Amino acid sequence: MLVEIPDVMLNDGYRIPTIGFGTVEILGNKGTLQILNAIQSGYRLIDTSTNYDNEGIVGKAVKNSGIPRDELLISSKLPGKYHDFDSALKIIEEQLARTDLEYFDKYLIHWPNPDDGKYVEAWKALIQAQKLGMILTIGVSNFLEHHLEKIIDETGVVPATNQIEIHPYFSNKENVKANEKFGIITEAWSPLGRDINDAKQHPDIIEIGKKYNKSAPQVIIRWLHQRDIVPIVRSGDPIHQQENLNIFDFELTDAEMEKIFSLDKGEEGRVEGQHPDEYHEYD
Secondary structure, eight states: OOOOOOEEEOTTSOEEESSEEEOTTOOHHHHHHHHHHHHHHTOOEEEOOGGGTOHHHHHHHHHHSOSOGGGOEEEEEEOGGGOSHHHHHHHHHHHHHHHTOSOEEEEEESOOOGGGTOHHHHHHHHHHHHHTTSEEEEEEESOOHHHHHHHHHHHSOOOSEEEEEOBTTBOOHHHHHHHHHTTOEEEEESTTOOGGGOGGGOHHHHHHHHHHTOOHHHHHHHHHHTTTEEEEEOOSOHHHHHHTTOOSSOOOOHHHHHHHHTTOOGGGGOSSOOOTTTOOOOO
């Protein structure tokens, strides 16, 4: 059954759905079918990256979906090794060729890689790519407040979105607050956590779900939705894909929201320990 997802207005006038579909580790012909299933369930924002090694199948799914191109929003990301201006523009052209798309609806700098000192240059390249019609709306990923301040001060252009790690074990309130300060919509990657910080297994979240006849993932996604955060959820299972969208028919109480906030582990809660001031993406 198709679920209609409400959308949110960005600071540049574009609108995106309040839930997106993540494609990391979704690969090959099986991955194409999984993305098609997601689109059939109602997902319209599809999130990929060159470093996911699947831009081709994302493009194939778009072509085979039967959904008009202007009803789908395809988002990709700039890898760290392409932060210089000319390289950034060339890789965006290559990514469009891989997806067989004429433009990306949304495009992000994947990581700031601050020690390289080129993320402002990368941001200028995204601004240029937008002017050239290669991208409709531009944003960043894993940028902290001081990274945001620097690119805004040097270009006068505010990112529309900032995709950061957020889940019950790492609520990332400070980064969300910084995004709000600049009028930037926050997206959440790994919204359910994973590995040792897999929040789906926490008994408190499971217990809250029982009250509403909802699963733990649905409770977490609802928690993010009530924070005005756009979760980028990933599942290859058609049942779970649809389940993750069915979060609009209940509302968590303030006490339930706070109970989930109380699970925060601070820096120890990060799923891979990737602090944006320390982690560098090169591969």
